[in-house]
Amino acid sequence: MKFDDLWYDNHPLSLALIPFSWLFCAIVKIRQKAYQYNLLTSHRVSVPVIIVGNLSVGGTGKTPLVIWLAKFLKQQGFKPGIISRGYGGHAKKWPQPVYPESDPNLVGDEPILLARHSDCPVVVAPQRILAAQNLLKNHPCDVIISDDGLQHYALHREIEIVVVDENRRYGNQHCLPAGPLREPMNRLLNIDFLVIKKNPKLKLWTPVRGLESKALALGFSMHYTAQSLKRVDNNTISQPLSKLAGKTVHAIAGIGYPEKFFNQLRENDLTLHCHTFPDHYYYKNSDIQFNDDLPVIMTEKDAVKCQSIASPKHWYLPIEAHLIDSFDIELLKKLKEI
Numbered sequence: 050m051k052f053d054d055l056w057y058d059n060h061p062l063s064l065a066l067i068p069f070s071w072l073f074c075a076i077v078k079i080r081q082k083a084y085q086y087n088l089l090t091s092h093r094v095s096v097p098v099i100i101v102g103n104l105s106v107g108g109t110g111k112t113p114l115v116i117w118l119a120k121f122l123k124q125q126g127f128k129p130g131i132i133s134r135g136y137g138g139h140a141k142k143w144p145q146p147v148y149p150e151s152d153p154n155l156v157g158d159e160p161i162l163l164a165r166h167s168d169c170p171v172v173v174a175p176q177r178i179l180a181a182q183n184l185l186k187n188h189p190c191d192v193i194i195s196d197d198g199l200q201h202y203a204l205h206r207e208i209e210i211v212v213v214d215e216n217r218r219y220g221n222q223h224c225l226p227a228g229p230l231r232e233p234m235n236r237l238l239n240i241d242f243l244v245i246k247k248n249p250k251l252k253l254w255t256p257v258r259g260l261e262s263k264a265l266a267l268g269f270s271m272h273y274t275a276q277s278l279k280r281v282d283n284n285t286i287s288q289p290l291s292k293l294a295g296k297t298v299h300a301i302a303g304i305g306y307p308e309k310f311f312n313q314l315r316e317n318d319l320t321l322h323c324h325t326f327p328d329h330y331y332y333k334n335s336d337i338q339f340n341d342d343l344p345v346i347m348t349e350k351d352a353v354k355c356q357s358i359a360s361p362k363h364w365y366l367p368i369e370a371h372l373i374d375s376f377d378i379e380l381l382k383k384l385k386e387i
Contacts, residue, residue: 053107056220056229066227074224074233077200084202092178094185097192097207097387102199104236105219105229108305108328109212110246112159112350113370114271115196119167121377122192130190132180133160134197135173137329144174144183158329158353163196177204192384200231207387208380209240212271215247217306241383242376243268269376275313276367281352281359290366293346294318299339301347303330310348313366319346326351334358 055063083089099118103109115131122129135145138157145151147160148171156173164171170188174180177198184190198204199211213219220229237243247270278293280286298319302310303326311323322343326336332355337345345363347355352365 055227056223057217059221063221063223063227067223070224070227073226077224077232081202089202091202091205093205094178094181094193096185096190097384098181098195098204099192099208099210100195100198100204100206101210101212102195102197103212104199104232104234105213105217106225106231106305107217107229108309109214109217110244110271110273110370111196111212112162113273113368114210114212114244114372115163115194116166117271117370117372118194118380119163119169121380122194123169125381128189128191129167129169129194130184130188130192131160131163131167131169131171131194131196132177132184132198133157133163133171133173133195134175134177134201135160136197137331138173143176144172144180146183146187147171147173153354154331158350159196161353162349177201208242208383210242210244211237211240212244212246214306214309215245216309242379244271244372244376245269246271246273269379270373272371272373273313273368274371275317276369278346278364278366279352280361281347281355281363281365282361284365288364290314290317290319293344296320297322297343299324299343299345301337301345301351302326303332303351304328304348310366313368314346330354332358337363 054060084091101111101115103111119129119131135157138155140155145156147156147164149165151161153161160171160173170184172180172184177195181193181204219234222228222234224230224233245268275290277287277289295318298321300311300314300321301324305328307325311321314321337355347365349365349367
């Protein structure tokens with residue numbers, strides 16, 4: 050049984066894990082207080098830090114939002130830089146700068162997407178303060194965006210943005226291991242912005258309880274639009290996704306929430322043979338080759354790791370985040386206050 054079955058399907062076995070969740074929450078609270086009373090050090094840097102994180106384990110859409118933020122801030126005259134943990138990277142030395150053609154085995158897959166699409170300097174390190182210091186040492190940045198790191202209190206932050214997926218939300222609302230939450234729900238009361246990844250075709254959600262109602266006062270909607278498919282082995286070659294409408298394809302996803310990707314393809318009238326892999330999975334040739342001539346479509350995050358083993362029938366689907374409401378205005382207002 051997968052943890053997702055326990056966390057998002059209200060499985061009765063999750064109740065047996067609740068005492069462990071209480072212990073987890075107690076440790077989280079002690080750690081928060083230790084930073085609050087300077088028993089543990091939260092390091093400041095010389096420029097504002099924007100944290101883009103989430104409460105739950107798994108993918109909620111942070112990386113597309115970080116790319117949107119970087120582009121938006123550049124348009125406003127800022128010089129943003131991006132830091133990340135570099136999850137899945139196995140470099141022997143940290144911090145590591147990330148470039149569009151970096152090796153994902155060294156720096157992770159998501160940082161390469163950030164470098165390719167943001168046109169900003171990107172640095173990764175498990176200790177984000179080291180990444181931030183390295184970034185400022187080598188680049189004239191005046192604002193730092195951290196991809197994930199809401200719970201990484203060793204780096205002081207001026208703005209916290211929490212991203213939540215409209216479909217999965219907070220699961221059963223329990224902390225690990227009985228549920229998917231990294232921190233209790235009341236953490237939402239201390240953030241600056243709540244960004245809700247929505248499906249524009251679905252109705253608005255109803256808040257799960259009072260404290261979320263308060264947090265939704267800070268809430269802004271985000272949705273994705275699919276771009277043209279690009280060849281994994283040569284991204285200068287593209288075709289519209291609509292060209293495959295009505296056809297059967299293989300769909301590959303090694304992300305935190307694969308169904309999100311599969312549903313996006315289904316909504317575009319594709320019939321799928323689905324192939325799910327763990328988040329940040331490193332592919333072998335046999336993982337993406339099938340005994341037929343059907344097209345193979347994967348996420349761009351997966352394509353980063355499949356470029357060297359892909360054939361002309363392998364495509365990836367780029368996505369682009371769009372923020373609506375007045376998020377841009379409120380974000381600039383908050384930065385000016387800082």
